[in-house]
Amino acid sequence: xxxxxxxxxxxxxxxxxxxxxxxxRHQQRAMTLALRMLRNREDAEEALQDAFVRAFHALPRFxxxxxxxxxxxxxxxxVCATAAGKRTGESVRSIQEPNDEGEMVDLPSGxxxxxxxxxxxxxxxxxxxxxxxxxxxxxxxxxxxxxxxMSYDEIVEVTGMPLGTVKARIFRARMLLRSAVIRRLGKDxxxxxxxxxxxx
Amino acid sequence: MTHLMPNEIVEYADGSLSETARNxxxxxxxxxxxxRAELTIQQQxxxxxxxxxxxxxxxxxxxxxxxxxxxxxTGRSFWNPLVNNLGNVFAMMLVLGILGYFLNVxxxxxxxxxxxxxxxxxxxxxxxxxxxxxxxxxxxxxxxKTEQMTGPSLPTIFAGVVLSLILLFVADRMFxxxxxxxxx
Numbered sequence: 001x002x003x004x005x006x007x008x009x010x011x012x013x014x015x016x017x018x019x020x021x022x023x024x025r026h027q028q029r030a031m032t033l034a035l036r037m038l039r040n041r042e043d044a045e046e047a048l049q050d051a052f053v054r055a056f057h058a059l060p061r062f063x064x065x066x067x068x069x070x071x072x073x074x075x076x077x078x079v080c081a082t083a084a085g086k087r088t089g090e091s092v093r094s095i096q097e098p099n100d101e102g103e104m105v106d107l108p109s110g111x112x113x114x115x116x117x118x119x120x121x122x123x124x125x126x127x128x129x130x131x132x133x134x135x136x137x138x139x140x141x142x143x144x145x146x147x148x149x150m151s152y153d154e155i156v157e158v159t160g161m162p163l164g165t166v167k168a169r170i171f172r173a174r175m176l177l178r179s180a181v182i183r184r185l186g187k188d189x190x191x192x193x194x195x196x197x198x199x200x
Numbered sequence: 201m202t203h204l205m206p207n208e209i210v211e212y213a214d215g216s217l218s219e220t221a222r223n224x225x226x227x228x229x230x231x232x233x234x235x236r237a238e239l240t241i242q243q244q245x246x247x248x249x250x251x252x253x254x255x256x257x258x259x260x261x262x263x264x265x266x267x268x269x270x271x272x273x274t275g276r277s278f279w280n281p282l283v284n285n286l287g288n289v290f291a292m293m294l295v296l297g298i299l300g301y302f303l304n305v306x307x308x309x310x311x312x313x314x315x316x317x318x319x320x321x322x323x324x325x326x327x328x329x330x331x332x333x334x335x336x337x338x339x340x341x342x343x344x345k346t347e348q349m350t351g352p353s354l355p356t357i358f359a360g361v362v363l364s365l366i367l368l369f370v371a372d373r374m375f376x377x378x379x380x381x382x383x384x
Contacts, residue, residue, distance in 0.1 A: 017267075020263065023263050023266055027262070027263065031253075031256050032252060045258075045262050048258075049266050049269065053269045057270075123240070127245060127248035132252070142249065171210060175206065177245050178206075181244075182241075
């Protein structure tokens with residue numbers, strides 16, 4: 001029995017204050033997901049509060065068919081998607097990208113591979129900013145995969161998206177981040193890269 | 201020279217390639233600096249992504265709001281603030297008593313014309329007197345006695361206690377939620 005299960009058992013047994021432990025365990029990762037979806041701290045906190053309250057009231061009906069985190073983040077995702085929909089008039093889930101169904105995205109033909117000598121610290125700094133700026137259509141699945149460390153199947157269960165769409169969006173997010181790194185750090189190296197390419 | 205496909209590098213960085221495919225990729229990487237650079241970026245993406253939540257802050261007030269929303273406040277009796285704040289009751293009486301004592305001492309030479317005082321002034325004055333007598337009674341050995349310290353009547357003492365309790369109830373209603381959760 002993992003920690004989440006133990007705490008849930010305590011809450012269901014009447015120790016309602018133990019729910020604060022679940023909040024403590026999941027609030028940071030849940031806030032990360034909410035921020036990726038809503039892009040606004042105030043909206044994210046409101047959605048998160050709503051999600052935690054809904055989860056509390058739904059605990060007695062939780063049947064342990066999935067892990068607690070999968071079940072909980074499905075609630076967070078749905079609450080955030082609803083909040084985003086109210087704000088923009090469309091659902092996060094309804095945003096469809098072309099080639100979403102399992103087709104791999106090739107690099108544009110003019111794209112250049114990076115020079116080998118980029119410093120890792122430079123890359124990390126750029127990535128920290130660019131991850132927070134991922135498009136809303138890619139950010140949630142990317143976050144669920146790497147922050148919540150969910151499998152593809154679990155993300156399918158949380159988001160309701162087809163498996164191909166989940167994989168494609170995570171891959172696209174990776175490519176966007178890669179392009180951002182090259183764009184922001186690789187300009188100085190492009191001339192050298194071109195020269196080396198021509199000499200091969 | 202051909203290079204690895206982007207998805208091959210991504211899957212290698214994620215550790216999701218088969219053993220055969222992984223060996224082929226590693227063989228290619230030994231002779232291709234550009235693919236090694238691409239791999240470096242993809243590996244950094246994985247590291248940065250897994251740590252991205254560590255920079256996200258959550259305000260402590262959010263947890264308080266969540267617990268306020270899920271924990272019922274029904275069944276809380278009217279006397280709960282008193283029971284929960286008995287320590288505060290005595291602390292308030294101590295503070296007011298000390299204050300009243302020094303007010304009495306500082307105004308000892310003034311002529312008190314009770315007719316010119318408003319009802320509120322008289323009530324406040326009597327309350328301070330009652331608290332100061334309460335304190336001096338408790339600490340009679342340590343505080344010098346003053347001629348102005350006359351013994352108040354029981355109703356005056358009762359009025360002073362009631363005033364203290366009213367102030368505490370008001371303070372409790374205004375601030376107790378945050379205090380309760382901090383204690384929790």
